[in-house]
Amino acid sequence: MAELPNTTMANECKVKLKSKDDKIFEVEYAVAMQSQTLKNALAHTGCTDTALPLHDISSQILAKVIEYCEYHVNAANTISEKDVKTWDEELVKHMDQDTLFRLIVAAKYLEIHNLVDLMCKTIADRIKDKSVEELREIFHVQNDFTPEEEEQVRRETKWAHGE
Amino acid sequence: MEAPEEEIMDSLWKDLPKDIVEMVLLFLPLASAMQFKSVAKEWREFLGSNCHYRTRSAVEQRTPWLFLCTSGKFSCAFDFSLKRWYKILNPPLYRQSIVSASGNLVCLGNLVADCRALSLCDPVRKLVKSLPPMSRIQFIHKVSLNLQRDGAYKIMVVGENDRAVNNLRGLVTEVYDSKIEIWKMSGETMAEAKFGLDAGVWINNRFYCIVEMPYGVVIFDQKRDLWEELEVKMPAGCNDMSSPCLVECRGRLLLVLRNSSTESGNGKVQIWELMKKRGGLKEKKDLEWGLLEEMPENIEVEFMASSRLGDVSDRLICCGVGEWVCIMTQLSGSALGFNLVIKKWEWLGKDPAFPQGRTCHLYAFPLQPISHCQL
Numbered sequence: 001m002a003e004l005p006n007t008t009m010a011n012e013c014k015v016k017l018k019s020k021d022d023k024i025f026e027v028e029y030a031v032a033m034q035s036q037t038l039k040n041a042l043a044h045t046g047c048t049d050t051a052l053p054l055h056d057i058s059s060q061i062l063a064k065v066i067e068y069c070e071y072h073v074n075a076a077n078t079i080s081e082k083d084v085k086t087w088d089e090e091l092v093k094h095m096d097q098d099t100l101f102r103l104i105v106a107a108k109y110l111e112i113h114n115l116v117d118l119m120c121k122t123i124a125d126r127i128k129d130k131s132v133e134e135l136r137e138i139f140h141v142q143n144d145f146t147p148e149e150e151e152q153v154r155r156e157t158k159w160a161h162g163e
Numbered sequence: 164m165e166a167p168e169e170e171i172m173d174s175l176w177k178d179l180p181k182d183i184v185e186m187v188l189l190f191l192p193l194a195s196a197m198q199f200k201s202v203a204k205e206w207r208e209f210l211g212s213n214c215h216y217r218t219r220s221a222v223e224q225r226t227p228w229l230f231l232c233t234s235g236k237f238s239c240a241f242d243f244s245l246k247r248w249y250k251i252l253n254p255p256l257y258r259q260s261i262v263s264a265s266g267n268l269v270c271l272g273n274l275v276a277d278c279r280a281l282s283l284c285d286p287v288r289k290l291v292k293s294l295p296p297m298s299r300i301q302f303i304h305k306v307s308l309n310l311q312r313d314g315a316y317k318i319m320v321v322g323e324n325d326r327a328v329n330n331l332r333g334l335v336t337e338v339y340d341s342k343i344e345i346w347k348m349s350g351e352t353m354a355e356a357k358f359g360l361d362a363g364v365w366i367n368n369r370f371y372c373i374v375e376m377p378y379g380v381v382i383f384d385q386k387r388d389l390w391e392e393l394e395v396k397m398p399a400g401c402n403d404m405s406s407p408c409l410v411e412c413r414g415r416l417l418l419v420l421r422n423s424s425t426e427s428g429n430g431k432v433q434i435w436e437l438m439k440k441r442g443g444l445k446e447k448k449d450l451e452w453g454l455l456e457e458m459p460e461n462i463e464v465e466f467m468a469s470s471r472l473g474d475v476s477d478r479l480i481c482c483g484v485g486e487w488v489c490i491m492t493q494l495s496g497s498a499l500g501f502n503l504v505i506k507k508w509e510w511l512g513k514d515p516a517f518p519q520g521r522t523c524h525l526y527a528f529p530l531q532p533i534s535h536c537q538l
Contacts, residue, residue, distance in 0.1 A: 082505060101176065101179065108182075123187045125244075128245060139177055140177030143202070156200075159249055159251055159252070160194040162247060
């Protein structure tokens with residue numbers, strides 16, 4: 001799985017990341033490898049002292065991403081499923097919408113699959129109980145159904161509208 | 164995950180890239196996703212597409228529905244994410260009711276009268292498929308559907324031959340293989356076994372169910388095509404009054420019963436687990452039933468009050484749904500859940516059909532709607 005030529009290098013290599021606002025973050029190689037994007041980039045450059053520029057990610061968001069990756073790098077092997085779940089929930093629990101938004105975009109860009117899933121689930125949970133009208137407002141979508149068409153869609157999914 | 168109450172969503176979400184919006188929709192519970200089809204034409208198209216369905220079922224392990232097969236027009240489904248009950252139309256098949264379920268499919272048949280052919284149904288997509296008749300079985304004693312990861316399925320049936328013609332003593336077993344679409348007789352004939360009323364569970368292609376008189380567990384090994392007895396002593400206090408049910412949760416075999424023995428139970432509802440003997444040898448066969456959890460007093464009082472477990476007409480109905488052990492009774496409305504991971508008891512509310520739909524034998528199954536099997 002390691003792209004670097006030998007494991008000692010992999011153990012010692014530190015990856016440097018530069019945020020949009022020019023702040024440098026240094027992470028362990030294994031931590032960075034959770035990002036498919038970084039993994040591909042490092043496969044080309046090898047272990048380098050040059051910081052990888054992340055033009056669209058602010059330092060605040062990058063710090064959160066790193067926090068997530070540092071916790072998860074060993075989670076699968078050493079931490080119980082229950083504890084990982086609790087940690088994830090705590091991370092997103094009081095997250096404001098702006099952070100949620102920017103974090104999911106960053107996670108998608110960096111291709112950190114677990115984090116993308118966590119973000120998707122968090123946003124899905126916040127909208128799952130909302131009405132159709134509210135969804136249209138949130139995502140700025142026009143209702144392009146005629147009244148008859150709308151009635152038909154409702155009828156098709158009758159059970160889902162509950163009691 | 165608890166969402167903040169009454170949250171007003173900012174206008175920034177309109178700038179969320181379309182591919183991310185589509186991913187978010189994959190994580191919605193099915194009922195929400197179906198409701199949101201009404202948002203706009205593009206949403207309706209996406210949420211109803213095969214691509215969406217396929218990717219949905221590939222997404223992280225979602226907790227299935229608790230599916231209560233009540234008789235009558237509807238069955239009821241409980242969604243753990245939305246904490247709501249839904250009514251799902253029962254397929255209108257003559258003289259057939261739901262007898263088993265696996266993945267997104269339910270199996271229909273008749274357990275009280277002559278039944279030579281079964282049907283399969285996807286109750287959410289409203290698709291029904293008739294299966295070819297069984298080769299010999301005419302009266303079903305036990306039936307169970309097992310959906311595999313690749314979307315193929317097997318159905319195991321134990322039953323009797325044509326009673327008039329029959330010289331052959333004992334019950335025969337037939338297995339239907341969806342890959343070749345035929346019923347195959349199992350080599351094994353069972354001596355007359357009295358099966359319990361629970362539906363039984365599959366773990367690693369082995370089917371476990373309860374037999375009575377005396378109480379025990381038998382296993383049908385599908386790969387080796389044979390029946391064996393679980394050579395493990397049942398918990399003390401397992402008898403006619405205890406209504407034992409086998410439950411499967413995340414590959415663990417559990418037994419729920421009302422322990423009427425005065426030394427070990429005192430009428431309490433208990434959850435036992437089949438586990439390796441403490442300090443025993445590392446051989447696979449060294450197993451015992453260990454007490455995992457007992458219903459706490461305050462919950463038990465309420466549970467007993469709404470049921471009639473004291474008399475023989477009521478019985479426990481249990482099944483495993485994700486990490487939840489779900490416990491109900493034939494005659495009471497309220498469903499109870501015990502979460503194995505966080506060790507918490509929670510009331511799941513009354514199913515909307517109650518008190519109707521309880522006259523016939525009640526079954527409960529985990530159902531994963533829009534899962535991977537295409538009928």
